[in-house]
Amino acid sequence: MNYRKFGNCGYEVSALGLGCMRLPQVVDEKTKMPTAQVDLDKAIEIIQYAADNGINYFDTAYGYHSKMSESVLGEALSYGGRRKRVKIATKQPLGAMGGKRENIRKNLESALTKLRTDYIDVYLMHAVDGNTWDSFKALGAIEEWQKFREEGLIKSIAFSFHGNYTDFARVFSDFDWDMCQVQHNMLDLENEATLEGVQLAGKKGCAVVIMEPLRGGGLAHAPERVKELYNSYDSERLPVEWAFKYLLDKPEISTILSGMSTLEQLKQNIEIFSKPQNTVNSLTEQEKKILSEAKARYESFVTVPCTGCEYCLPCPKKVAIPNIFRKYNDGMMFGAFGQAKREYWFNVASGSDAEKCVECGACESKCPQKIKIIESLKTAHESLKGHIE
Numbered sequence: 001m002n003y004r005k006f007g008n009c010g011y012e013v014s015a016l017g018l019g020c021m022r023l024p025q026v027v028d029e030k031t032k033m034p035t036a037q038v039d040l041d042k043a044i045e046i047i048q049y050a051a052d053n054g055i056n057y058f059d060t061a062y063g064y065h066s067k068m069s070e071s072v073l074g075e076a077l078s079y080g081g082r083r084k085r086v087k088i089a090t091k092q093p094l095g096a097m098g099g100k101r102e103n104i105r106k107n108l109e110s111a112l113t114k115l116r117t118d119y120i121d122v123y124l125m126h127a128v129d130g131n132t133w134d135s136f137k138a139l140g141a142i143e144e145w146q147k148f149r150e151e152g153l154i155k156s157i158a159f160s161f162h163g164n165y166t167d168f169a170r171v172f173s174d175f176d177w178d179m180c181q182v183q184h185n186m187l188d189l190e191n192e193a194t195l196e197g198v199q200l201a202g203k204k205g206c207a208v209v210i211m212e213p214l215r216g217g218g219l220a221h222a223p224e225r226v227k228e229l230y231n232s233y234d235s236e237r238l239p240v241e242w243a244f245k246y247l248l249d250k251p252e253i254s255t256i257l258s259g260m261s262t263l264e265q266l267k268q269n270i271e272i273f274s275k276p277q278n279t280v281n282s283l284t285e286q287e288k289k290i291l292s293e294a295k296a297r298y299e300s301f302v303t304v305p306c307t308g309c310e311y312c313l314p315c316p317k318k319v320a321i322p323n324i325f326r327k328y329n330d331g332m333m334f335g336a337f338g339q340a341k342r343e344y345w346f347n348v349a350s351g352s353d354a355e356k357c358v359e360c361g362a363c364e365s366k367c368p369q370k371i372k373i374i375e376s377l378k379t380a381h382e383s384l385k386g387h388i389e
Contacts, residue, residue, distance in 0.1 A: 001054025001274050006087075006254045007207030009156055009178055013087060013255045015248060016273035017057035018050045018266075019211065020069045022259030038065050038072055046266055047076035051086055053270055057255045059181075059209070060115075061091040061126055062107065070114035078116045088115060089181075089209070091126035091160055094135055095349075104144045108153060122179055123154040129163030131350065133171050142175055160211070161193055162346055168193040172200060179207040179254075185215055186246040186291055187298060190308075191326065202252025210247055210256045215330060216339015219243040223335075226297050233290050241272050246291050248273075249283040302329040304376050305369050312363035312373060320352040321363055321373060328380035337383055344384035354381035 003012040024042040025034035047058070058077070060069045070090055077083045090111050097103045111120065123145065125136050136142070148154045156178035161168055172180065180201050182193040189195045201208045214220050222230060222239035230242055247256050256273075260266040272278060283291075306325040315321060327344050331337035347353040354377040363373045 001270065002248075002276075002279055004254050004280075005207075007179060008205040009207060011087075013057040014055045014273070015255060015279075016055055016269055017059055017209065017255040017257045018047065018055050019257035019259040020047075020058060020060040020073050021064045022261045023065060023069065023072060024261045025065075036066050038068055040072065040075075042263075043072050044076040046260065046263055047073060048079070048082065049263060050260075050266060050270075051077065051082045054274065055270070056086045057089070057209075057257075058086055059089045059211075059257050061124075062093055062096050062111065063126075070111055074115035074117065083117055087121040088117065089122035089124060089158070089179075090115065090120055091124040093126040094132050094139075097139055097141075099139070101140050101144065104139070104141060105148075108148060112153065119152055120154045122156045122158050123148065124179075124181060125159040127346065128159045128161050128171055129350070130167035130170070133167065133174075137174070156207075158207075158209075162343075163192070165194045165197050168197045169200065172197075172204070172206075177201075177204075177206050179209060181209040181211055181257075183212040184210050184247065184253075185213050185219060186243055187215060187219070187295055188212075189295075198250065198252050202250075207254040208252050210253055212339070213247055213256050213258060214240065214243050215334065216336075216342070218330065218334030218336060218339065221334075222294075223298075223301070226294050229290055229294055229297065233286065240268070241278075242291065242294070244269075244272055245278055245283060245287070248278045249281060251280045298333055301333040303332045304329055304371060304380070306371060307369060309368060311366045311368055315357075315363060316360065317356040317358055318352050319354060319356050319377070320347055321377070323347065323352070324354055324377065324380050324384070327384055328376075331383055341384050341387040345387040348385075354378065354384075 002015040004015050006013045024039040026037040026039045028035050058073055060073050077086060092107050096107050125141055128136065145157045149157060158177060158179035158181065159171065160181040182197060184198055198208055220240040227239065230237065230239060244256065247253055258269055260269060304325045306322055308322045310322055312321045324347060327340045331340035357374060357377050359374050367373060
């Protein structure tokens with residue numbers, strides 16, 4: 001396993017981290033579909049195999065798997081001295097605080113109990129964006145996190161981010177963060193925190209943890225036109241390795257989270273992240289050109305011709321129009337809507353989903369692409385709705 005510096009925290013972490021949002025689930029015998037229940041035996045097997053084979057960074061959160069992920073991780077790491085060998089990161093969302101500052105400590109104490117530990121290595125404010133950040137601050141979250149660190153209950157103060165670069169830069173300037181967790185991959189150079197955000201954090205000496213490196217698994221299975229491009233360079237390299245290599249090349253990145261729900265996926269990824277050639281500044285100019293062309297080919301599959309210019313904004317009902325179209329196009333691009341639905345769930349939670357549209361038509365009159373936005377929002381909503389977390 002290759003290891004990398006965790007910002008300025010004074011230790012190294014495995015380049016591959018285990019994300020505990022997609023642990024294996026019990027399958028219903030009748031429908032053959034996964035249920036909400038974690039398959040405890042398989043989950044513990046995966047977590048312990050990871051800890052015994054070089055992975056020392058584990059990420060979970062208050063709400064993952066109907067609030068069971070922390071407990072499963074805690075149980076798995078409580079055997080064989082594994083807890084002492086690894087770093088645990090977990091997160092507290094704004095919603096769990098219920099608008100009361102005293103709940104912040106109660107939730108931390110609950111996490112410590114579930115994780116069967118006396119301290120948490122990295123404690124994150126969860127799903128921060130421009131709006132939620134103001135609410136976190138108003139509740140005194142920064143002051144509470146600092147108290148926790150002074151008491152030794154947490155080691156590092158961090159946040160996970162879902163928003164745009166402008167908001168990311170504002171959040172980053174408000175506090176001296178130990179770590180930030182952002183969505184980034186070979187397609188998201190201009191989306192979410194963006195590549196510029198990753199570089200900003202790296203310059204500050206802040207550890208950068210990557211989530212959604214495969215866009216919810218979509219980048220692990222390339223469409224034929226992209227596969228042909230990859231094979232023209234190296235027919236033995238799988239699409240998943242191309243996607244990981246883009247990230248591993250970046251010196252600012254400390255660890256890359258992958259939600260591995262099978263032992264086979266875990267073993268494959270450990271092999272990829274253990275190769276000596278998959279490290280910082282390892283991409284050749286030819287490989288960079290291939291990745292750039294692959295990005296262009298993926299993006300050629302879009303269905304709604306939205307360029308993200310945002311001329312349609314602001315929407316009087318705060319509908320996140322370009323953001324919704326990007327999620328819909330992602331689902332169409334990969335032929336799977338699982339991750340796109342989860343991302344849309346954040347729009348629903350923040351009140352910026354397509355159902356808030358009142359069909360005023362203000363956006364359509366401003367769209368340079370002449371997109372039928374009202375109709376397209378309805379189509380996108382039908383494809384994206386339904387995620388529960």
